[in-house]
Amino acid sequence: MPEQNDWEKQAANLLKSELKRKGVTYAxxxxxxxxxxxxxxxxxxxxxxxxxxxxxxxxxxxxxAVGSSQLHLD
Numbered sequence: 001m002p003e004q005n006d007w008e009k010q011a012a013n014l015l016k017s018e019l020k021r022k023g024v025t026y027a028x029x030x031x032x033x034x035x036x037x038x039x040x041x042x043x044x045x046x047x048x049x050x051x052x053x054x055x056x057x058x059x060x061x062x063x064x065a066v067g068s069s070q071l072h073l074d
Contacts, residue, residue, distance in 0.1 A: 005052075008051070008052030008053060009052050011052055011054070011059065012049050012050070012051075012052035012054075014059075014071065014073070015049060015054075015059055015062055015063070016049055018062075018063060018066065018068050018071065019062075019066065022066045022067070022068065024066050026042050026045050026046050026049075027042050029045055029062060029065065029066065030042045030045060032065035032066060033045075033061060033062065033065045035065070036061070036064065036065050038061050038065070
């Protein structure tokens with residue numbers, strides 16, 4: 001079974017890939033999050049994604065903010 005760090009990397013890579021696929025920068029993500037009532041700073045978003053330490057709720061907020069309705073885990 002993968003270690004905790006492996007799961008964190010996978011979650012971060014999944015979210016980063018989706019942002020890249022949608023053509024959304026961290027700055028744009030912050031604006032989109034703000035539009036749905038989530039207050040974040042660009043530096044905090046960058047730190048969360050680089051460390052891979054964020055909640056499932058944050059991931060869902062990001063995916064919703066950029067208009068993602070499906071995720072491919074493979």
